[in-house]
Every structure is written in C-alpha cells, then in structure tokens.
Amino acid sequence: MPGRYFEDYAVGQKFGSGTVTVTADRIKSFAREFDPQPFHTDEELARSTFFQGLVASGWHTASLTMSLVVQAFPIAGGVIGGGVDELRWPKPLRPGDELRLEGGIVEVRPSRSKPGQGLVRVRTTTLNRAGKAVQIMIANLVVPRRPAERA
Amino acid sequence: MPGRYFEDYAVGQKFGSGTVTVTADRIKSFAREFDPQPFHTDEELARSTFFQGLVASGWHTASLTMSLVVQAFPIAGGVIGGGVDELRWPKPLRPGDELRLEGGIVEVRPSRSKPGQGLVRVRTTTLNRAGKAVQIMIANLVVPRRPAERA
Numbered sequence: 001m002p003g004r005y006f007e008d009y010a011v012g013q014k015f016g017s018g019t020v021t022v023t024a025d026r027i028k029s030f031a032r033e034f035d036p037q038p039f040h041t042d043e044e045l046a047r048s049t050f051f052q053g054l055v056a057s058g059w060h061t062a063s064l065t066m067s068l069v070v071q072a073f074p075i076a077g078g079v080i081g082g083g084v085d086e087l088r089w090p091k092p093l094r095p096g097d098e099l100r101l102e103g104g105i106v107e108v109r110p111s112r113s114k115p116g117q118g119l120v121r122v123r124t125t126t127l128n129r130a131g132k133a134v135q136i137m138i139a140n141l142v143v144p145r146r147p148a149e150r151a
Numbered sequence: 152m153p154g155r156y157f158e159d160y161a162v163g164q165k166f167g168s169g170t171v172t173v174t175a176d177r178i179k180s181f182a183r184e185f186d187p188q189p190f191h192t193d194e195e196l197a198r199s200t201f202f203q204g205l206v207a208s209g210w211h212t213a214s215l216t217m218s219l220v221v222q223a224f225p226i227a228g229g230v231i232g233g234g235v236d237e238l239r240w241p242k243p244l245r246p247g248d249e250l251r252l253e254g255g256i257v258e259v260r261p262s263r264s265k266p267g268q269g270l271v272r273v274r275t276t277t278l279n280r281a282g283k284a285v286q287i288m289i290a291n292l293v294v295p296r297r298p299a300e301r302a
Contacts, residue, residue: 033214034215034217034218035214035218036218036221037229050228050229050231059210062210063186063214066208067185077200078190078201083237083240084237084238084239087235088234088235
C-alpha cells in the first residue's frame with residue numbers, strides 16, 4: 001500500500017480535507033443501531049429535548065470525522081489509531097450539515113518499544129458549513145517508519 | 152421520559168450491560184462508510200496487514216459501546232455526552248465477537264454553570280467473549296438533576 005511514513009510528518013504541519021454531508025435519514029438510522037435516544041432518532045420527540053431538534057450521535061460525528069482523517073492522512077499501511085486523549089462535541093451535528101476537517105500536528109516521536117513505528121499526535125477540528133466546530137479531538141496515530149530508515 | 156437523575160449516582164457504583172455481537176459483513180459495511188482501510192474492508196487484504204485479519208474500525212467499537220452505555224445508563228432526558236478524556240483500543244474487535252460493558256463511576260459533581268445539571272464521570276471497559284478489553288474509555292456524562300432538588 002503506497003502512502004506516507006513517519007518521516008514525512010513534522011510538528012506544525014497543517015492539513016485539511018474534503019467534505020462529507022449528513023442527512024436526517026442517516027442520523028436516525030445510525031442512532032437506531034448505536035445510540036437510540038429520542039434526540040437522535042425522532043424529529044418530533046427531539047423538539048422537546050435539550051437539543052430542540054434532531055442531532056447526530058456524537059459517535060456518528062466521530063465516525064464521519066474518521067472518514068475525513070483517512071483522506072487527510074494517506075499513511076502507508078493505514079491509520080492505526082493509537083488512542084484518543086480528548087474528544088469534545090462543542091456543537092451538535094444537525095441534518096444537512098456539511099463537514100470538513102482542519103488539523104495540525106502537535107507532536108511526533110519514534111516508538112520506544114517498536115523500532116518500525118512512530119507516533120504522530122494530531123489535533124483535529126471538525127467544522128460545519130457555518131464554520132463552527134462540531135468536534136475537537138486530540139489523537140495519537142501509529143505510523144510506520146520508512147523501511148530504509150529503520151534501525 | 153422516565154429515568155435516573157444525577158442524585159441517583161455515586162462514586163464507586165459499578166454497572167454492567169447486555170451484549171451485542173458484530174458480524175464480518177457489518178464490520179466491512181461500517182468501514183466502507185466511515186473508515187475505508189483494507190484491514191477493515193477486505194478479509195483477503197487484511198491478512199497481510201498489521202492486524203493479520205479483518206478487524207473493526209475503532210469507531211465501530213466505540214459506537215457499539217455506546218449502544219451498551221445507553222442500556223446501562225437509563226438517564227432521564229438521555230445521555231448527553233459531555234466529552235471523552237481517554238479512549239483506547241487495547242485489542243481489535245474481530246468478526247463474531249460478542250461485546251459487553253463493565254464500568255464504574257469515578258466522580259460526580261454538580262455543574263458550576265448550569266444548576267439543573269450534573270456531571271457523572273465514568274470509566275468503561277468493553278470486553279469481548281474471551282474477557283479481553285477491546286476498548287477503555289473515560290467519559291463525562293451530562294445528567295439532569297432531579298427537578299425537586301434543583302436550587
């Protein structure tokens with residue numbers, strides 16, 4: 001699989017992504033499977049809740065964000081999640097919203113235990129069409145080192 | 152909507168859940184939509200990757216975990232996610248795995264800014280049939296206070 005290696009990343013690099021749009025039907029079907037609460041599954045019931053209307057599950061927002069992360073990080077061998085240190089949903093994702101990703105690299109370091117890998121720490125913001133953040137995440141991606149440069 | 156309030160939770164309480172099972176077909180269809188990488192979308196290609204076989208997207212594991220959290224926390228008005236402070240996938244979720252949740256409450260505190268709400272901090276472990284952790288999460292749930300006890 002072609003793609004980038006640990007050595008291609010550096011602190012301070014910025015990145016963006018394409019866009020992805022979410023429909024009311026997909027918000028509801030995702031929620032019926034994974035997060036069956038009225039503000040995610042039923043427009044009528046949602047009106048009388050905290051959110052005053054239908055909103056996507058935070059896990060739907062996170063999953064859509066992953067689809068943008070995969071675009072933004074064409075890492076050789078794939079994006080292997082090394083874990084998330086912060087995940088926030090400052091505003092809910094609503095039907096018809098179009099999402100895009102903005103992010104930056106905040107740390108890079110070789111793995112202590114695995115000579116063929118490094119960690120790339122990223123901060124991502126998922127923005128709606130109005131430019132408001134619907135998700136902020138700090139995550140550590142496990143990235144392979146370029147084979148020729150391994151110890 | 153009936154359910155529990157902030158006042159019903161206390162530090163040290165433990166909780167469990169029912170189970171949910173994942174198929175290879177659902178692992179692949181979830182990944183085609185949200186995390187289209189070979190180790191999530193194709194058994195053949197997955198064999199030659201880091202994971203040596205098909206595994207679920209971490210966001211699929213997280214979404215399935217949410218379906219168990221909703222069962223375990225019948226909160227009045229719904230589980231409004233206040234954010235995640237740690238999310239780890241120590242082992243991958245594989246086709247046929249059956250998941251269940253174990254968790255505990257590690258902190259409860261009234262909201263400083265919103266008198267009708269409190270925060271319940273939980274640590275959850277999502278276990279496969281072999282009893283191995285496929286996800287560990289520390290999350291803050293926003294929970295309504297019982298109306299009669301509001302200031």
